[in-house]
Amino acid sequence: MNDLFTFLQSEGIDPGLLEGVRAFREKYPTEAENAARVPDPEYYYYGKKTWELALASILAGKNLLLAGPKATGKNVLSENLGALFGRPVWNVSFHINTDASYLVGTDTYDGNRVSFRPGPIWLCAEKGGFGILDEINMAKNEALAVLHAALDFRRSLDVPGYEKIDLRPETRFIATMNYGYAGTRDLNEALTSRFAVLDMPVISEENLQKLISRRYPAIRPKIRDQLVKLYGELERKAESAEISDSALDLRGLLDAIALMDQGLVSGDALGMCIVNKSFDAYERGLIRDVIAARIPADMRRQDVFEA
Numbered sequence: 001m002n003d004l005f006t007f008l009q010s011e012g013i014d015p016g017l018l019e020g021v022r023a024f025r026e027k028y029p030t031e032a033e034n035a036a037r038v039p040d041p042e043y044y045y046y047g048k049k050t051w052e053l054a055l056a057s058i059l060a061g062k063n064l065l066l067a068g069p070k071a072t073g074k075n076v077l078s079e080n081l082g083a084l085f086g087r088p089v090w091n092v093s094f095h096i097n098t099d100a101s102y103l104v105g106t107d108t109y110d111g112n113r114v115s116f117r118p119g120p121i122w123l124c125a126e127k128g129g130f131g132i133l134d135e136i137n138m139a140k141n142e143a144l145a146v147l148h149a150a151l152d153f154r155r156s157l158d159v160p161g162y163e164k165i166d167l168r169p170e171t172r173f174i175a176t177m178n179y180g181y182a183g184t185r186d187l188n189e190a191l192t193s194r195f196a197v198l199d200m201p202v203i204s205e206e207n208l209q210k211l212i213s214r215r216y217p218a219i220r221p222k223i224r225d226q227l228v229k230l231y232g233e234l235e236r237k238a239e240s241a242e243i244s245d246s247a248l249d250l251r252g253l254l255d256a257i258a259l260m261d262q263g264l265v266s267g268d269a270l271g272m273c274i275v276n277k278s279f280d281a282y283e284r285g286l287i288r289d290v291i292a293a294r295i296p297a298d299m300r301r302q303d304v305f306e307a
Contacts, residue, residue: 004084007044008051017055021084024059028170030086034127037088043215043254045077046207050198054081057196063151063173065136065192068200071250074176077200078132081174088129090120094139100146104157121150125157128168133175137187144191147173151194203250205232216257218305223295227253230294234274237290246278247287260304267297 008018030038045051057064058081066074082089092103105118124131133139133147149156155167175195177187203211208228212219231253238245252273259269275287291297 004041004044004080008084011046011048011051013048013051013055017052017059020059021055024170025086028087028128030088031127034088034129037090037129038086039079039083039089041076041079041083043076043211045073045080046203046211047073047201050077050201053198055084057198058085058172060196061169061172062196063175063194065175065177065187065195065197066200067177067197069202070178070245071248072200072202073250074178074200075132075134078130078174078176082130082132085130085170085172087170087172088127089132090124090129091132091134092120093134094136094143098139098143100142103143104146121146122157122165124171124173125150125165125167128170131171131173133173135177136175136191137177144188148190148194151191202235205229208250212254212257215254216261216305219257220304220306223299223304226294227257230291233290233294234287237286243283243286244278244280246283247274249274249277252277257304260299260301263301265297266295266299266304270295 005018005021009015054064054066054077064081066077068074079089092098101119103119103121105116105122108117118126121131123129136144146157149158150167151173155171156164157167158164205228208231209224212224212227216224231248231250234243234247237243238248256266256269256273259273260266264272270291271288275284275291278284278287
């Protein structure tokens, strides 16, 4: 937590907001039984304004909807927020089979008796956790209906046959949604109104340089800058529909650097983590051409990293 605070201070985040986070943590300390669920982020989210908007929303008691295109860091920011506030996190990935009983809980037979097995939304309410609702615009209406009372001013869950449970005051829900993914749809107004909506920006070149340098401090600045420009070029080609966004994968870029660090030549690493994520042969050729214009295919570890 101290490292994350130090990082945010170095990024120039409003000191008043950081003081608010400290006060929140003092008022709602992490309980030992839930400490294992507090995230330990591998990556930090870069973006001063986005951080400040998110912190203000959480401190004001609001639930947060992170909306935007692929590779804007929605899940990274969600995890960072759980870590910063010291709250246990329960993740829900919405899909066609995610129903109300999965979210809230259901009866289960343990061999001797029937008992209630709580779901992630119930546990968030009970433990004062942060619930990460991933790809919420893929959820079925039945699943969304159980969230309405939890997300609005009532802040409660009422399960037939069981007592109503009120959300602890430190409980928050952070939802994410991508635009245009297969199986997604627009959220209805009733659900959207229960969130503060944060439009996630694409990472800037400056922040991507910081992200790579922090994760791989030994990378040569010239190579780092070429990788950043490569990502920007892939982004522009995806925006202009010259290629699909399958190659626009920030995780893939970072994974490629990790493979180079393990000794793979640059062409193989970028091929596995970026090129081969397209399953169209013609598109793979276009992506290879974009990469070849900036990154030689035969670079070895000593070419990419300083000794």
